[in-house]
Amino acid sequence: MMSLLQLSNVAVAERLGPISATVQPGELVHLVGPNGAGKSTLLTRAAGLSAGAGQIIFEGRDLSDWQPTQLAHNRAYLSQQQMPPFSMPVWHYLQLHQPVSHTDSVMLKLVDDLGLADKLSRGVNQLSGGEWQRVRLAAVVLQIHPELNPHGRLLLLDEPMNSLDVAQQTALDRILVALCEAGIAVVMSSHDLNHSLRHAHTVWLLRAGKMIAQGSRDEVLSPQHLATAYNMHFRRLQIEGHSMLIAPL
Numbered sequence: 001m002m003s004l005l006q007l008s009n010v011a012v013a014e015r016l017g018p019i020s021a022t023v024q025p026g027e028l029v030h031l032v033g034p035n036g037a038g039k040s041t042l043l044t045r046a047a048g049l050s051a052g053a054g055q056i057i058f059e060g061r062d063l064s065d066w067q068p069t070q071l072a073h074n075r076a077y078l079s080q081q082q083m084p085p086f087s088m089p090v091w092h093y094l095q096l097h098q099p100v101s102h103t104d105s106v107m108l109k110l111v112d113d114l115g116l117a118d119k120l121s122r123g124v125n126q127l128s129g130g131e132w133q134r135v136r137l138a139a140v141v142l143q144i145h146p147e148l149n150p151h152g153r154l155l156l157l158d159e160p161m162n163s164l165d166v167a168q169q170t171a172l173d174r175i176l177v178a179l180c181e182a183g184i185a186v187v188m189s190s191h192d193l194n195h196s197l198r199h200a201h202t203v204w205l206l207r208a209g210k211m212i213a214q215g216s217r218d219e220v221l222s223p224q225h226l227a228t229a230y231n232m233h234f235r236r237l238q239i240e241g242h243s244m245l246i247a248p249l
């Protein structure tokens with residue numbers, strides 16, 4: 001089977017690489033590693049938003065051959081959170097990002113699932129940090145939503161759980177699971193190792209720009225690999241059928 005996304009010796013100056021990895025349709029990849037490991041650099045490169053060495057094949061075509069407008073139909077990218085430097089109502093911001101021009105039932109359901117129904121007429125610069133993060137998430141999900149866009153394939157998310165409370169994190173988890181079940185691949189960075197240990201299909205562990213382990217969550221999030229990445233000696237326990245990582249004090 002052809003991979004959806006294939007990274008071959010991808011590198012960015014001395015900050016990242018060489019990284020080789022593949023992503024399959026419907027796969028949920030968690031990108032983990034210490035601050036400065038290169039997670040954001042890898043995501044922007046995979047999104048086609050920065051240049052560097054190596055090759056990226058997306059849907060069978062070299063990423064550098066894609067036009068930006070075409071790419072926007074097939075993949076969506078969420079950068080790390082910044083508060084908006086502009087003002088517009090939430091509903092308008094969301095309409096700008098969805099592939100259909102009318103207010104669609106998919107948008108209304110997503111807005112409801114993310115607890116934004118009573119914020120639609122609020123200005124985007126008058127939201128709390130977590131509310132603005134949920135609006136940004138709704139926008140990128142709409143961009144590639146399988147019910148609105150037949151071309152949507154890939155969602156790249158840089159620390160999507162930032163600023164979300166635990167209920168909102170769970171709501172987002174459900175949305176991501178449903179997207180993966182519909183065949184969308186998700187690659188997201190995260191600092192919550194226990195969340196990755198529970199939800200990721202695949203984990204890529206980066207340290208100092210290098211991929212030090214990639215594979216199933218159980219293999220990659222082992223105390224041995226984590227000691228190499230973080231220089232910390234985690235313990236892994238089984239609690240009510242779930243694996244959990246306990247950090248040393």
Ligand SMILES: Nc1ncnc2c1ncn2[C@@H]1O[C@H](COP(=O)(O)OP(=O)(O)OP(=O)(O)O)[C@@H](O)[C@H]1O
Nearest residue numbers: 015016033034035036037038039040041042189206
């Ligand atoms: N614009 C830039 N120019 C030069 N170096 C940069 C730039 N942005 C980031 N870096 C460096 O590249 C390396 C990787 O940074 P990156 O932001 O990709 O890490 P990260 O894993 O996403 O970190 P964090 O967990 O802190 O968000 C770091 O050493 C960082 O200092």
